[in-house]
Amino acid sequence: MTTTAVPSPPRADTPALDVEGLCVDLTTHAGRVRAVDGVSFSVHRGRTLALLGESGCGKSMTALSVVGLLDPAADVTGGAIRVRGNDTLRMSPTERRKLAGPVLSIVFQDALTALNPVQPVGRQIGEPFRIHQGLSRRQAQEKAIELMTRVGIPEPRQRARAYPHQFSGGMRQRLLIAMAVALNPDVLIADEPTTALDTTVQAQIMRLLRDLQDERDMAVVLITHDLAVVAQRADDVVVMYAGTVVENGPVRDVFADPRHPYTRGLLDSVPEHAVRGRPLPAVPGSPPELSAVPSGCVFQDRCPLVHERCIQERPPLRPLGDKRSAACHISEELPHA
Template sequence: MTTMDGTSTATSATPVLTVRDLVVEARRPDGAPLRILDGVGFDVAAGQTLGVVGESGSGKTMTATAVLGLLPPGVSVTSGGIRFADRELVGLRESQRRELRGKGIAMVFQDPLAALNPVQPVGQQIGEIARRRDGLSRAAAGRLAVDLLERVGVPDPAGRARAYPHQLSGGLRQRAVIAMALAGQPRLILADEPTTALDVSVQGRILALLTKIQAEDGVSVLLISHDLRVMSHAAQQVAVMYAGKVVERGATREVLHRPRHPYTAALVRSVPAVHSRSAPVAPIPGNPPRLAALPTGCRFHPRCPLAVERCRVEEPVAREVGPGRVAACHRAEEVLP
């Protein structure tokens, strides 16, 4: 069974991460609230990958930073819940949040060079996480760092552990960041566009590495990307976001091959490798709305080929449109695959 906010209530085990009706707001210069995330909800099952996909500005990264408790100054969760391993995260003190970061929840950032300390060798940075978690000696933490670098496929791991971030290629830096994430033995990894800054040949190897780690460790992954090709290879479930809301959610294969929201269908048609190698690329017309000037009714209706008067005046609620499938669209049953 699936709830109206797009989350599953019939799972074989408690999800590692449960997000319910999450609202995140900032303050405008005049003091009025600006809603950035509006009722976001999903589950991340144990040992699985949930992909979060959408155009830039849809709220993907803001969702991950809300889970991690690293929202920018002036931005806060105003309602809803984020539950990790049966622990509610909304309202935790910062000291409690720090205990979870790197241990229970780890982050793999889009730009590994920005995520690494430029004045420390990468091995020292990886080992420091293990020292904080398990109280290892410096020597033991150093050995663990070399082992982790070897595990993530870094050649000459002992030598690379002594290297500084700028001395590594982009692909090796990303592997070092993944090793840092593993050092805390997390149950959940948040991967925010982990392949965007890499060339195509390296992207595939990084995705394969994340998939291998998930299988070996049983770790759950929240994978953020704008690229449906990434999702088709790496995620079992996918949530599609538009203008701060989840507009469709379900099994990745079902969502990509039989979309039930016009926005999802438009995303699929814009990527030939997902839709059909012989099909022409069909860019989505128009631009996403500004959060400060959202249209009435459905937020996608100004760009939607199926929009009718109801779409312009009534905001659709997320509803069940098939087994394990949820879409926020008045005309979901009419969306062509």
């Protein structure tokens, strides 16, 4: 079997992943709706960018668009997704498949669903080496055992013959991570990688991802709604709401002084801000249905500072200096934290 060619690595100043104006439409019972609307961000090797927001804001849809795994009901209708400087949306399906593993990889939140239940885990982890590097089954098995050792699977040679259901949730997540990093990708997308794991195991998984990123100089896109994980793990953050980007910038700056009411609402909802005897703080209301996103500011129905202009005109994502942007008509008027 011959190895497959992938685009050459880019110059050092080229982002590992550059998403520009991404739009995704979704077919629903109510007709076609816009699930992702003009999303842009970039991340360089060695850095972590977090996509942050409530469930249904478009984070996972964005991630699936990047790796080319959208549901048949969804279509990318605009924008560009560049890896190694090449727009994957202009590639043929065969060319895009060549990127899966050596260039782009993803860790899903549901390991039991993502793993094949009827194949031993060693064979699954070794498969990328057979497809992309032409290794024999025995050679691929040895590579799988090496990876299982690296991600902390005990007795890897024996357990390589086991099936996914024979592992705990945390161990299955480690197996998924082993598969994702097998071919040293430029970009690793981690979609809620610690969902349904207890706190101790969550910390272990996030530490493993950090160590592997440092070893392999990967760019990481972290999909999450966990503010603590973003604060601890990410360099930059993109805050999404109703399929749009409402604020972005370095995590330290955005969390210290949010310039969008939604970002401020999320940060104020952290339990440490709670007062004994009073209800937990929360952003009032819920995100709009995709079929009923307002024509003005997407956050207007939940915003405590809504103006007439917010109802009539959608605010663009405007630069605020220091690599920050916010989509708010009154961002500069908000009181500073």
